[in-house]
Amino acid sequence: MPKTVILWFRRDLRLDDNPALRAAIADCERLVPVYIHAPHEEAPWSPGAASRWWLHWSLLGLERALGDLGSRLWMAQGDSLAELSRIVAITGATEVHWNRLYDPATRNRDSGIKQALRAEGLRVESHRGSLLFEPWDIATANAEPYRVFTPFWRRCAARLAEHEPVSAPTALPPGPEPVEALSINDLGLLPRLAWDQGLRETWTPGEAGAQARAAAFLQTGIQGYGLERDLPDRDGTSGLSPHLHFGEMSPRRLLAMVAEQIGDPAAEPAEPFMREIGWREFAHHLLYHYPRTTDEPLDRRFADMPWRDADSDRMLAAWQRGETGIPLVDAGMRQLWHSGWMHNRVRMVVASFLTKNLLLPWQAGAGWFWDTLVDADLASNSLGWQWSAGCGAGAAPYFRIFNPVRQGERFDPEGAYVRRWCPELSRLPKQSIHQPWTAPSALLAHAGIRIGRDYPAPIVDLKSSREAALAAYETIKRR
DNA sequence: TTTTGAGTTGTTCGA
């Protein structure tokens, strides 16, 4: 019997710098690359619609890339352990390799699978493929997890030179003919209604798309990243988040590209971008050590936060639809709905607006982002929302409440971003575009806008809702 | 153990 090894793909949909892949083919005659669709095992954080759309195309790319190297992706659906066992039985595989994931449900599942397969006599190994540092590998002097980003990243930054990516193989061992395997279309990942036009215009999922995006960013974007990334109407961010989430590029590869093409990753001009990679690491560090922070505030005092009850459904719906009457907020929410993505600066603005001006629980925002973002990532999403709400690690001070009008004037001074996503406001001059409700009536008439008809009146007063938020925080402060 | 310095991203107000 030829030695047969299973490579279990999950969120590491690439051939380049894939440690599980390298280990699997190190000593094997037949390789069985497997993908098992098992969204119920990630519940309650099963991938949202935008993520499933991405996954479909990314899997398709992986299937082609494997085919080009003489291999073939074995697609399955159901319980992961049952499917792996079935494939083991069919193929006579004696080894299984995968790259580790860090969200609580998956960790739990994977450790059970590892145990069960080992009990059947298989060799089972997991690998570090999606992080620069294992969450347990970075610790304070007291051997405790970090809860503040800056010292965490200082510790990491001293060790960036450790990382050496491994290239994609140029050929792969053949595999057995899949038995009762599914096709990607069988997984039903694409939306039934064709709402994905905006996604298709915006993204190229898959490893090739990731490499192209990274190359383009390093060519031009990274130079001005420190400043440009704050301007939502520019292409100033890297756009790599969904590619990193699905493991279409490893952070190690990205780091190596930065070091080679830009220079010292810990120095200008690469440093601001590498810090963002650091935030991704930090988010996984926190999720690993505090797995309940997907649903519960890290700062326990916030369990008693007096979130809004009355009107909350109507307010949440207005926020989700981009009909709050606050242009920058609405522009962001509509960008999200259309393209599956929102500029990071605007994410902070809409999150501050939801949790502070509307006093709605951050979990409601996290849930919506989870469903709509193509880069929805449990670690980053939980960290970001808790940070915004003020209840997370190194959280924003409670008095730091974004004023969406002021943010618009600072970061979208010409109103280009608002005009793009809220076209009904496009004829307003920049002086009024971020607060149309204060524009003189003649100006509104000239721009063809009736407040409350063509564009909503603000659903809350910014000044008084800010004061209400400060008062709410006051009630939970000292306990 | 104690002390010390610091903590992603802001806003408002008054001079």
Added chain:
DNA sequence: GTCGAACAACTCAAA
């Protein structure tokens, strides 16, 4: 228009 101070107090991390 620009600038500095106030907005609080606490916890974290390291010396």
